[in-house]
Amino acid sequence: MQFPSPVSLQWISELIDAKLVGNTSNFATGINEIHKVSKGDLVFVDHPKYYEKCINSEASFIIINKEMEVPLGKALLIVEKPFEAYCKIVNHFRPFVPSLKLIDDSVVVGENSFLYPNVFVGKNVTIGKNTIIYPNVTIMDYCEIGDNVIIQSGTVIGSNSFYYNGKKDRGIWYQKMPDCGKVIIENHVEIGASCTIDRGVSHDTIIGQGTKLDNMVHIGHDTVIGKNCLIAAQVAIAGVTTLEDGVTLWGQVGVSKTLTIGANAVVLAQSGVSNTIEGNKTYFGTPVQEARIKQKELVWVKRIPELWEKVMRIKE
Amino acid sequence: MQFPSPVSLQWISELIDAKLVGNTSNFATGINEIHKVSKGDLVFVDHPKYYEKCINSEASFIIINKEMEVPLGKALLIVEKPFEAYCKIVNHFRPFVPSLKLIDDSVVVGENSFLYPNVFVGKNVTIGKNTIIYPNVTIMDYCEIGDNVIIQSGTVIGSNSFYYNGKKDRGIWYQKMPDCGKVIIENHVEIGASCTIDRGVSHDTIIGQGTKLDNMVHIGHDTVIGKNCLIAAQVAIAGVTTLEDGVTLWGQVGVSKTLTIGANAVVLAQSGVSNTIEGNKTYFGTPVQEARIKQKELVWVKRIPELWEKVMRIKE
Amino acid sequence: MQFPSPVSLQWISELIDAKLVGNTSNFATGINEIHKVSKGDLVFVDHPKYYEKCINSEASFIIINKEMEVPLGKALLIVEKPFEAYCKIVNHFRPFVPSLKLIDDSVVVGENSFLYPNVFVGKNVTIGKNTIIYPNVTIMDYCEIGDNVIIQSGTVIGSNSFYYNGKKDRGIWYQKMPDCGKVIIENHVEIGASCTIDRGVSHDTIIGQGTKLDNMVHIGHDTVIGKNCLIAAQVAIAGVTTLEDGVTLWGQVGVSKTLTIGANAVVLAQSGVSNTIEGNKTYFGTPVQEARIKQKELVWVKRIPELWEKVMRIKE
Numbered sequence: 005m006q007f008p009s010p011v012s013l014q015w016i017s018e019l020i021d022a023k024l025v026g027n028t029s030n031f032a033t034g035i036n037e038i039h040k041v042s043k044g045d046l047v048f049v050d051h052p053k054y055y056e057k058c059i060n061s062e063a064s065f066i067i068i069n070k071e072m073e074v075p076l077g078k079a080l081l082i083v084e085k086p087f088e089a090y091c092k093i094v095n096h097f098r099p100f101v102p103s104l105k106l107i108d109d110s111v112v113v114g115e116n117s118f119l120y121p122n123v124f125v126g127k128n129v130t131i132g133k134n135t136i137i138y139p140n141v142t143i144m145d146y147c148e149i150g151d152n153v154i155i156q157s158g159t160v161i162g163s164n165s166f167y168y169n170g171k172k173d174r175g176i177w178y179q180k181m182p183d184c185g186k187v188i189i190e191n192h193v194e195i196g197a198s199c200t201i202d203r204g205v206s207h208d209t210i211i212g213q214g215t216k217l218d219n220m221v222h223i224g225h226d227t228v229i230g231k232n233c234l235i236a237a238q239v240a241i242a243g244v245t246t247l248e249d250g251v252t253l254w255g256q257v258g259v260s261k262t263l264t265i266g267a268n269a270v271v272l273a274q275s276g277v278s279n280t281i282e283g284n285k286t287y288f289g290t291p292v293q294e295a296r297i298k299q300k301e302l303v304w305v306k307r308i309p310e311l312w313e314k315v316m317r318i319k320e
Numbered sequence: 321m322q323f324p325s326p327v328s329l330q331w332i333s334e335l336i337d338a339k340l341v342g343n344t345s346n347f348a349t350g351i352n353e354i355h356k357v358s359k360g361d362l363v364f365v366d367h368p369k370y371y372e373k374c375i376n377s378e379a380s381f382i383i384i385n386k387e388m389e390v391p392l393g394k395a396l397l398i399v400e401k402p403f404e405a406y407c408k409i410v411n412h413f414r415p416f417v418p419s420l421k422l423i424d425d426s427v428v429v430g431e432n433s434f435l436y437p438n439v440f441v442g443k444n445v446t447i448g449k450n451t452i453i454y455p456n457v458t459i460m461d462y463c464e465i466g467d468n469v470i471i472q473s474g475t476v477i478g479s480n481s482f483y484y485n486g487k488k489d490r491g492i493w494y495q496k497m498p499d500c501g502k503v504i505i506e507n508h509v510e511i512g513a514s515c516t517i518d519r520g521v522s523h524d525t526i527i528g529q530g531t532k533l534d535n536m537v538h539i540g541h542d543t544v545i546g547k548n549c550l551i552a553a554q555v556a557i558a559g560v561t562t563l564e565d566g567v568t569l570w571g572q573v574g575v576s577k578t579l580t581i582g583a584n585a586v587v588l589a590q591s592g593v594s595n596t597i598e599g600n601k602t603y604f605g606t607p608v609q610e611a612r613i614k615q616k617e618l619v620w621v622k623r624i625p626e627l628w629e630k631v632m633r634i635k636e
Numbered sequence: 637m638q639f640p641s642p643v644s645l646q647w648i649s650e651l652i653d654a655k656l657v658g659n660t661s662n663f664a665t666g667i668n669e670i671h672k673v674s675k676g677d678l679v680f681v682d683h684p685k686y687y688e689k690c691i692n693s694e695a696s697f698i699i700i701n702k703e704m705e706v707p708l709g710k711a712l713l714i715v716e717k718p719f720e721a722y723c724k725i726v727n728h729f730r731p732f733v734p735s736l737k738l739i740d741d742s743v744v745v746g747e748n749s750f751l752y753p754n755v756f757v758g759k760n761v762t763i764g765k766n767t768i769i770y771p772n773v774t775i776m777d778y779c780e781i782g783d784n785v786i787i788q789s790g791t792v793i794g795s796n797s798f799y800y801n802g803k804k805d806r807g808i809w810y811q812k813m814p815d816c817g818k819v820i821i822e823n824h825v826e827i828g829a830s831c832t833i834d835r836g837v838s839h840d841t842i843i844g845q846g847t848k849l850d851n852m853v854h855i856g857h858d859t860v861i862g863k864n865c866l867i868a869a870q871v872a873i874a875g876v877t878t879l880e881d882g883v884t885l886w887g888q889v890g891v892s893k894t895l896t897i898g899a900n901a902v903v904l905a906q907s908g909v910s911n912t913i914e915g916n917k918t919y920f921g922t923p924v925q926e927a928r929i930k931q932k933e934l935v936w937v938k939r940i941p942e943l944w945e946k947v948m949r950i951k952e
Binding site for chain 2: 732734754756774792795798802807832872874888906908922933939940
């Protein structure tokens with residue numbers, strides 16, 4: 005998330021009770037989780053395995069639990085528990101403010117849009133023009149819905165990410181990351197019934213212009229879907245993944261996290277995408293292969309008995 | 321959809337600005353999408369590949385973008401953009417009329433039925449006797465719910481179909497087909513929580529008497545489910561598919577479009593049905609095979625290392 | 637279900653018009669379905685195949701459609717239709733009482749908990765402290781929600797089980813078992829959007845402390861999930877299954893009924909678990925195998941063409 009305005013590192017180090025080392029007079033422009041950081045960002049790291057990655061990332065200011073050498077122009081904020089410090093900053097800028105009404109007073113709705121009864125819209129949401137929101141839809145805080153959008157019943161936009169800090173040496177192993185990202189639904193997107201689109205942990209989850217989702221599609225946090233994609237029923241896409249433009253995913257496909265599906269790729273039903281795949285090809289299987297290769301493999305499997313027979317005859 | 325009463329072709333050709341050729345003095349009794357047409361129907365075609373199929377289908381009146389020879393008794397309505405003309409007719413007879421209340425005044429509910437709080441029921445819906453609708457269910461316009469039906473929380477009946485006119489040479493590739501079909505839930509059907517049952521594009525989606533759906537089942541547009549079927553959790557069935565009576569689908573099965581599953585067939589969990597399959601058999605796998613054949617195949621795959629070993633010994 | 641207080645067998649035999657045989661002066665402390673019975677329980681059996689199992693189970697009192705020998709201290713309640721008798725008893729103690737309000741007057745909510753607008757909570761539900769229930773959540777009767785719990789939008793807690801008495805010689809093949817179990821959500825559990833957790837048929841469905849569910853997770857009736865489990869999106873777990881502590885299920889995994897997944901097991905995405913599996917191992921595939929074995933199998937399949945080639949050369 006970007007801060008409303010640049011925030012002094014001194015002030016932040018006091019908030020989280022950190023020792024400030026390096027370029028201490030600087031200002032942070034945002035705070036982000038390591039998957040998507042840019043210059044001016046705060047980031048946190050608490051595991052030695054990732055110290056170097058974080059310090060050398062695009063992020064400028066690193067909340068860390070060890071004194072290390074600081075690259076020029078960057079700063080370290082040294083604390084005992086970096087995860088808890090990160091949470092404290094996020095919660096300061098994005099506190100839990102409960103909604104008491106079905107449509108919050110801060111919601112802006114464009115002309116000619118219609119919200120059916122029983123739609124919940126949280127704080128600081130914008131909805132564009134000519135958009136239809138069907139009954140029993142939930143749109144949580146800070147989401148942006150474009151023009152000519154259709155969202156069908158039961159769909160949830162802006163649910164919390166499934167993203168935890170895990171440590172198995174405490175009673176409760178998994179601690180929720182507070183999420184400060186949002187969901188952006190671009191123009192001419194249509195979303196089926198009972199879909200769930202999680203907000204970004206620190207960046208945004210984006211559904212690109214003209215993309216159509218069937219029913220019961222799940223989109224994970226910080227995932228970016230390109231334009232004119234077609235996503236059939238019961239597809240699940242994990243977090244921080246990218247679909248380039250014109251991708252087609254058929255029913256019940258699963259897509260793993262932090263990968264890219266190239267433009268105009270087609271993934272056949274029930275396939276599982278566990279790695280980045282090139283565009284302009286058709287895929288099938290779990291794990292996916294190019295469909296024409298997978299098809300051949302299916303034929304080969306059927307020939308094993310014949311092969312066995314041949315070998316038996318040779319042995320005789 | 322059937323029209324409320326027969327509609328003069330002359331009037332329709334004026335509405336869509338078409339050149340009328342053939343039996344011009346006739347009346348259309350309905351308008352349907354090519355998958356399910358009958359005598360008296362209007363249908364549209366805009367791709368040369370399907371010209372012949374449409375003109376020779378059961379449909380009597382063809383909205384088309386080319387002057388062709390007309391079979392005896394039929395008529396062509398020639399326009400530049402048949403898809404847009406089709407949409408114009410459907411939207412004329414089934415305009416978007418927003419609901420402002422949770423239960424529309426036009427809804428008819430039979431005796432001894434109970435609707436929990438927070439149920440949305442749209443226009444022109446009928447609900448039979450002894451039926452229970454749980455909280456947060458959505459039933460959209462023109463659906464018919466039978467007697468002794470149970471619909472559990474979060475379920476959506478009558479969501480729009482996932483059916484688009486696709487052309488990749490325009491900014492927005494996919495244009496929604498307006499749907500004028502409905503959903504018919506017959507007597508003694510029970511539907512789990514968070515299911516979605518799409519309305520028909522032009523015909524009806526039907527769930528047959530005594531059929532039971534578990535949670536998170538998705539049923540596509542114009543699909544017809546027979547009587548006494550059992551459909552377990554997270555099954556997805558695409559559009560225009562037929563399940564005959566007594567079919568059992570176990571959890572997470574996927575069924576492709578425009579196919580038939582024969583009576584009393586059993587499909588084991590996570591299988592993918594991509595073609596018509598015969599009744600009274602048990603199936604497994606993606607793509608499905610008869611379970612006993614698939615089971616053998618799984619055993620053969622485990623014997624490849626042994627086969628390899630045999631071949632290596634022969635080579636020696 | 638345990639009865640509010642012990643119930644005389646004499647009274648029950650009159651309610652269901654049964655012939656009472658054996659220890660007739662006893663009191664039943666509860667009624668349960670055969671999967672989970674204990675001493676003092678009533679149970680029913682109507683198929684000769686299961687007579688012995690039921691009579692020799694932990695249950696003390698057996699509703700049965702045949703006169704049999706009674707073990708010492710037990711009793712038989714002989715009726716023509718045991719299933720119908722079972723239903724009559726359950727419905728007597730747990731009658732359908734419709735809720736007319738969004739939050740029933742009997743609901744107890746702990747301090748510092750917040751329910752968003754449009755949450756439905758049925759009768760006799762308790763919600764602990766510091767718990768957040770997001771919009772459009774449904775919590776049905778007799779469920780128990782702990783402290784520091786998060787339930788995201790669209791989720792349904794306490795939906796009816798998918799559990800039927802099936803007989804194919806009548807018009808409606810499947811008759812619903814009335815369910816008298818509940819759902820217990822322990823402390824620090826977090827449940828994603830659009831999940832469904834079915835109540836127990838006669839025992840309880842339990843989600844253990846600190847367990848986190850992603851979106852669109854389905855949990856079947858009487859299933860018990862241990863502590864600190866992690867369950868990713870679109871997982872479906874059938875009824876009467878046990879997950880021990882620390883189990884991880886990745887996206888779209890399916891788990892069959894009445895089995896156990898051992899502590900700290902990890903099941904990779906899209907796998908299908910059809911039998912009990914040991915803890916502390918990683919699994920993959922449908923049906924699941926240990927992941928390292930399945931990985932080798934995937935490699936062997938790719939070597940079939942090479943093997944074929946070898947055999948062809950030998951033949952030459």
